[in-house]
Amino acid sequence: MEKRLFLAFSITLVFFIVYSHLVAKFVPQPVPPQVDSKEQAEPIGSRNLPQELSQDSSPLSFEEKEGAEDLPQVSIGNFVITYSPLGGYIKKISIGNDEQELPFQNIGFLPEDREKQFTSTIDDRGIEFIGPSGQKKVFIFKDYILEIKLDPPPTAPLVLFSNYLTPKVLDQRYQEIFYSQNKKLKRISPKKVKEEAYTNVEFAGARDRYYCLSLLKGEYDLKWVNENKERAHLYLSFPSEQTFLYIGPQIEKELKPFDLQGVMYYGFFHSIAVLMIKLLYLFYGIFKNWGLSIAIFSASVSLILFPFTSKSSKAMRKMQQVQPEIEELKTKYKDNPQKLQKETIGLYRKYKINPLGGCLPLLFQIPVIMAFYQIVYRFIEFRGASFLWIKDLSAPDRFMALPFPAPVNYLNLLPILLMVMGIIQQKITTSSSTGSQQKSMGLFFAVFIGIIFYGFPAALTLYWLIQNIFTLTYQTRLSRVQA
Numbered sequence: 001m002e003k004r005l006f007l008a009f010s011i012t013l014v015f016f017i018v019y020s021h022l023v024a025k026f027v028p029q030p031v032p033p034q035v036d037s038k039e040q041a042e043p044i045g046s047r048n049l050p051q052e053l054s055q056d057s058s059p060l061s062f063e064e065k066e067g068a069e070d071l072p073q074v075s076i077g078n079f080v081i082t083y084s085p086l087g088g089y090i091k092k093i094s095i096g097n098d099e100q101e102l103p104f105q106n107i108g109f110l111p112e113d114r115e116k117q118f119t120s121t122i123d124d125r126g127i128e129f130i131g132p133s134g135q136k137k138v139f140i141f142k143d144y145i146l147e148i149k150l151d152p153p154p155t156a157p158l159v160l161f162s163n164y165l166t167p168k169v170l171d172q173r174y175q176e177i178f179y180s181q182n183k184k185l186k187r188i189s190p191k192k193v194k195e196e197a198y199t200n201v202e203f204a205g206a207r208d209r210y211y212c213l214s215l216l217k218g219e220y221d222l223k224w225v226n227e228n229k230e231r232a233h234l235y236l237s238f239p240s241e242q243t244f245l246y247i248g249p250q251i252e253k254e255l256k257p258f259d260l261q262g263v264m265y266y267g268f269f270h271s272i273a274v275l276m277i278k279l280l281y282l283f284y285g286i287f288k289n290w291g292l293s294i295a296i297f298s299a300s301v302s303l304i305l306f307p308f309t310s311k312s313s314k315a316m317r318k319m320q321q322v323q324p325e326i327e328e329l330k331t332k333y334k335d336n337p338q339k340l341q342k343e344t345i346g347l348y349r350k351y352k353i354n355p356l357g358g359c360l361p362l363l364f365q366i367p368v369i370m371a372f373y374q375i376v377y378r379f380i381e382f383r384g385a386s387f388l389w390i391k392d393l394s395a396p397d398r399f400m401a402l403p404f405p406a407p408v409n410y411l412n413l414l415p416i417l418l419m420v421m422g423i424i425q426q427k428i429t430t431s432s433s434t435g436s437q438q439k440s441m442g443l444f445f446a447v448f449i450g451i452i453f454y455g456f457p458a459a460l461t462l463y464w465l466i467q468n469i470f471t472l473t474y475q476t477r478l479s480r481v482q483a
Contacts, residue, residue, distance in 0.1 A: 074122055077141040078248070081127070088118035088129035088137045089159075093247065095211065103166055103175065104206065104213040104247065106233070108137060108148050109159040144248030145216075150241055157223070158239040161213055163190055163206040163232045171209050174378065177232055178214075178263060179204035179222070185262050193232045197223040203260065204234060207250060210380040212263050216244040249380045252277075266378065269371035276371055277379065284381075291387020294459055298466035305364055306474075322347060369464070376460045389413070390458045397458040412454055414461040419450025421468045428475050 071091050073082045082092035089109040094101045118129040118137070126140040126147075138149040150158070165172055177188045180202040190206070198204075199221045205214030221237040236243065248254055255261045266273035276297070283293035325347060333340035376382060382393040390397045399413035423446045453461045 085118050085120050087113050103164040104161045106162040112156045146245040148243045153241045154239050157235040157237050160234045160236050165230050174209040177206050190232045191229045193224045193226045212250050214246045266374040269367050273371040273375050290385040294462050295466050298463045302470035376457050382459050393459040394457050415450045415453040418465050422446025425472050
């Protein structure tokens with residue numbers, strides 16, 4: 001019986017791994033609702049904006065003539081920049097130590113200059129464009145700050161940047177448009193941006209999974225233009241001679257000097273996530289390794305929640321001890337549900353059992369795991385961080401390459417260890433009186449947890465594995481004491 005059961009679990013494991021990868025690759029997933037998307041503020045007043053903001057003057061309409069792949073590229077400071085002499089603007093940008101292009105494009109583009117050929121001069125500080133009539137556009141980079149100088153200041157609206165939806169469905173979930181008005185920060189999905197003008201905006205921008213682009217704090221008149229729900233263009237309605245942008249990672253130490261740390265957001269449990277990040281930084285300062293910091297952090301959470309885990313384990317043990325009597329009641333009163341319920345409650349009172357006692361730790365674990373989930377997918381420090389055989393904590397651990405075609409071309413060891421521990425845990429916690437159906441369900445659940453975590457980042461799986469090690473250790477000790 002057990003051989004057939006484990007064979008079934010093995011087949012189920014392979015099926016779910018293949019199925020999950022195929023679904024993630026071919027099935028489009030909806031973008032979840034963003035904070036304040038239903039509460040998008042009405043403009044508190046707008047001016048009559050120039051005609052250049054119409055959809056007919058899309059900043060992308062000339063690209064078919066030129067071809068973005070032929071544009072020159074240069075490295076300046078923290079950035080790798082692709083720029084266009086035709087129009088005199090920054091077409092694409094990426095962080096120098098990251099090969100992935102940022103979704104922020106067309107920085108500093110003036111629609112009225114779309115057909116003008118600029119001459120460009122490059123030094124270690126930035127790029128200077130000089131137009132046919134002598135007008136200047138200068139892009140100066142210092143750390144993660146971009147200064148845009150326009151001489152003379154244009155009378156037409158300026159495209160600060162265009163926010164593109166990334167091709168990866170997972171990364172689209174973490175893209176967001178934001179703006180601050182009346183000291184209240186609004187967050188909107190790029191697909192839901194409305195073509196509206198806003199005045200007295202303190203700052204605005206966009207962010208993706210790891211990086212953000214934002215105006216530094218000031219007072220601006222802006223307009224968003226949504227193009228086919230694939231690109232959102234942010235126009236500065238009345239450009240000044242100087243404009244400053246932050247383009248960089250979503251890290252508090254980088255954003256706080258400009259009072260932009262509010263741009264970071266980790267969902268419903270944001271406050272818990274912020275506290276967890278502070279603890280992770282504390283442990284990293286001591287151990288100098290993010291994987292070890294996660295392990296210590298997970299162990300600390302286990303110790304903090306130990307009183308609740310202890311009560312839960314003891315409650316589950318009592319439930320197992322009275323299971324034979326409950327089965328007798330089910331047989332005796334199978335035709336009388338009301339009497340069965342009354343007798344069962346009386347049995348719980350007799351042995352002082354709380355049926356919900358086994359669920360107590362979940363009330364505290366759920367907020368923690370949900371907050372940590374958001375951290376794992378947004379915390380840039382985990383990206384490329386190694387630990388033991390793990391080369392990147394933000395991706396599955398990839399213990400060993402397999403001679404199979406994608407999607408199952410790597411053996412991920414952490415979720416398999418998690419699965420094995422779950423099976424051992426079920427063997428320890430189940431007694432001889434436990435029914436075969438319950439045992440099978442317990443084993444299936446252990447395997448299913450491993451399947452769920454198979455494609456998760458190693459940081460998240462490592463955290464949950466450490467939690468299970470502590471739980472299993474305590475349950476083993478408890479079973480020996482009560483044996």
